[in-house]
Amino acid sequence: xxxxxVAYKMSLQYGACxxxxxxxxxxxxxxxxxxxxxxFNIALHFNPRxxxxxxxxxxxxxxxxxxxxGKEIQEHNFPFxxxxxxxISITFEAHGFKLRLPNGxxxxxxxxxxxxxxxxxxxxxxxxxxxxxxx
Numbered sequence: 001x002x003x004x005x006v007a008y009k010m011s012l013q014y015g016a017c018x019x020x021x022x023x024x025x026x027x028x029x030x031x032x033x034x035x036x037x038x039x040f041n042i043a044l045h046f047n048p049r050x051x052x053x054x055x056x057x058x059x060x061x062x063x064x065x066x067x068x069x070g071k072e073i074q075e076h077n078f079p080f081x082x083x084x085x086x087x088i089s090i091t092f093e094a095h096g097f098k099l100r101l102p103n104g105x106x107x108x109x110x111x112x113x114x115x116x117x118x119x120x121x122x123x124x125x126x127x128x129x130x131x132x133x134x135x
Contacts, residue, residue, distance in 0.1 A: 004124040005132070008038075012118040017091045017135040020123060024050075026083035028126035033088065035097070036113065036120050040067040043113045044090070044097045048080050050126075063112040070112060079103035086127070092118055 012018070020033060030052040036042035042064040049055045059075040079102045080086050089100040096110040123129055 004127065004129055005122070007121040008119060010119050010121060010134075012092055012134070014092055014094050014116070016118065017089060018121065019131075019133045019135070020088045020090075020127075020129070021085065021131045022123075022127040022129045023085050024080060024082050025126055025128065028082045031080075031086075031125045031127035032123070033090065034120070034122040035090065035092070035118050036064070037115060037118075038120050039122070041065060041113060041115075042120070043111055043115045043118070044109055045069075046088070046090070046097075046099065046109075048078065050080070050082055061109045065113055073109065075107060077101070077103075077105045077107075079105060085130070 028050045030047060030049045033046040034042045035044045045062040045064060047060040049058055049060060057078040059078060060072050062072040063070045087102055091098040096108040098108050100106050
């Protein structure tokens with residue numbers, strides 16, 4: 001798996017908001033944002049799939065605890081378009097991760113690992129990162 005960006009030792013607390021802006025290549029298959037404790041303990045795996053592993057235009061969300069993936073959730077609202085820019089906003093809350101997508105659609109993925117602090121961020125696959133901001 002190719003990695004575009006990895007950050008460690010972030011110490012983000014509840015209320016922190018991460019905004020990712022990037023460009024999606026016209027031949028994009030998928031992109032990904034992981035947030036958690038480390039690469040083996042991911043509280044949010046956000047994975048929009050344009051056309052990857054027979055999954056077309058769906059968002060896959062999951063968590064990973066001690067290297068073991070949980071039950072994935074598929075979201076069918078897919079506002080991403082290859083060949084355009086994308087903006088994702090993720091707010092870390094005690095009960096979960098509030099995601100805001102380009103078309104104004106919002107949903108929450110639960111904080112299954114019950115993390116109080118986020119130390120790890122990974123952004124990768126088919127996204128050309130323009131900016132990552134923290135509030």
